[in-house]
Amino acid sequence: MNTHAPMVTTRSGASIATRRLSKSFNGTTVLHPTDLEIPAGQILVLLGPSGCGKTTLLRLIAGLEQPDGPDMIRFDGEDVSGVPIEKRNVGMVFQSYALFPNMTVAENVGYGLKVRKVERAQREAETRRLLALVGLEEYADRRISAVSGGQRQRTALARALAIKPRVLLLDEPLAALDAVLRERLRVEIGLLLREFGITAVYVTHDQAEAMAIGDRIAVMEKGRIAQIDVPKEIYHRPANDFVADFVGTMNRIAxxxxxxxxxxxxxxxxxxxxxxxxxxxxxxxxxxxxxxxxxxxxxxxxxxxxxxxxxxxxxxxxxxxxxxxxxxxxxxxxxxxxxxxxxxxxxxxxxxxxxxxx
Amino acid sequence: MNSRRFDFFLILPLAIFTLAFLILPVARLIAEAGSGPQGLAGFLVILTEARFRNSLIVTLLLAIVTTVATLAVATIAAQTLANRRFTGRGLLLSMLTFPLAFPGVVVGFMIILFGGRLGLVGSVTKSLVGTNVVFAYSLFGLFLGYLYFSVPRVLLTILAAAEKLDPSLVEAARSLGASPFAIQRDVVLPALFPAMYTGGALCFATAMGAFGTAFTLATNIDVVPLLIYTEFTLATNASMAAAISIALGLITWAALAIARNRAMRDVKGG
CATH class of the missing domain: 2.40.50.140 (Nucleic acid-binding proteins)
Structure with missing residues (x-):
């Protein structure tokens, strides 16, 4: 490997590893000890019904929740369990978009660079580049209230990518959109994430979305990973009844x-x-x-x-x-x-x- | 019934109210103010005569300081109450609504119990350092009274807004690397601003015009509401009282209009 090669513009993000990662709230275990390996650049979808622990797992990786014990989460081999989210350098996309209503589309995208004290000219150039990437150049100066749901979620994605995060975490990003838009955006997002080559964890309860976006899918049930594999295997070789029923339609003859x-x-x-x-x-x-x-x-x-x-x-x-x-x-x-x-x-x-x- | 006539009937109660309690009395007040020895030039006396002018400035400053202090206390407390669940939270909230019904006289009375000649602070300081600290009858006492009166009202207004704030907004800002200070400045305060405006306007108007508390505490305070009372009853100078009333009304109204204008500009499109 040539270590003197210049950095390529496409970043691949960090690998994520969890070791016996668990979380309980007030004595109730919401995530049982979980081992997970996500290679750099891979998109892992956490799929499951509500209350299965998928969002908790995502928030633990983000640093929004504290795990039950030390050294349970590593990025590129480095223990980040004690690193607060502000310093963890993770990009987040929320179901509610969580865009700042008092800022324009461009100001939202550039916000992470602004708080990082990136110089204005560089910040604006980077913002423009990202807006172009998600097809929102014309909407740069619009208020958030003046753009559609799909445009809002693309703004949120651009905002999360602007800080060049080590990992991108998406929590049901398309759940608030109508069906047609959801289908179109999941293709777009899938392409964009692959173009960026970023490590991503994507939470959804929608199996079609999981199939379309995930390099691998982890189907979760009651705080555990029931099966983790590529979409094809999940579909054709479900590990148990639960996975078989949750992903696709399954017939049974007793x-x-x-x-x-x-x-x-x-x-x-x-x-x-x-x-x-x-x-x-x-x-x-x-x-x-x-x-x-x-x-x-x-x-x-x-x-x-x-x-x-x-x-x-x-x-x-x-x-x-x-x-x-x-x-x-x-x-x-x-x-x-x-x-x-x-x-x-x-x-x-x-x-x-x-x-x-x- | 056609819709224009129906609209007319819908608006009629408000129209009667406005006419009876706003337009007619204010017109009468203006007429009264102009009936003094100097005519409408009486209005200028408010500014030229030091007693009136100083009273206006003191009242305005008191109202501004009260509003700023109330907003500071209430905004911080509202965020804490909105984001944390602890035992006694419900009790604390219901206790906050307890003084809402107190008239100004009672508030003044409580300040006297606290910082008056025989008050709590006085007796404590007397036994500790030998001096009886008394502040109830000063502007500071009045300031505390207004604070006591305003904080619960403003707090409940801002709390409602703080509870509606999407927690993922703050989480998104944190993930982008924003410091707690930046989150307050860029995310939380802009979202709370409309409620802060509403609460602040209420607080400012109260502090400008409240009479009961000032009357209870007033020995050497010369705030505008008391000045109006003195001019009207003791000096039987009805035209002067009317002129000051109008000035008080105008200043308060203008201050609120400016604040609202700002608030609307800040939340435009939000």
């Missing part, structure tokens, strides 16, 4: 495996699913898109209860029996009407079986 076959009773026919393995009571899971139409022989038959058109695909609610309702995605050019009996099969490679008690 039954008993005998001689490697799961008997499914439904409608007029009975299908056997070849799953192999020892005899056991089990629940098999599969995603809606793992279903495909099949000839009646050996396939599962189900009565279509409802269809929803999604454009490229359509989602069917199909009843195998009164206890077993499934959601199946089929190409939208297949003609299906409610009440119809449909024969389908499941891609064996897409079947997931969790270890459950017999």
């Amino acid at each position: 039954g008993r495996v005998e001689n490697g076959l799961l008997n499914i009773h439904g409608g007029e026919t009975m299908a056997r699913l070849n799953v192999g393995g020892p005899d056991r009571a089990t629940t098999l899971c599969f995603r809606p898109e793992a279903a495909r139409l099949a000839s009646a022989n050996g396939a599962i038959s189900a009565r279509v209860a409802a269809t929803t058109f999604f454009g490229a695909t359509q989602r069917l609610v199909a009843e195998v029996s009164s206890e077993c309702r499934l959601q199946l995605d089929l190409p939208s050019n297949v003609s299906v009407t409610p009440g119809q009996i449909l024969a389908f099969e499941i891609d064996p490679a897409a079947i997931i079986e969790f270890q459950t008690e017999a």
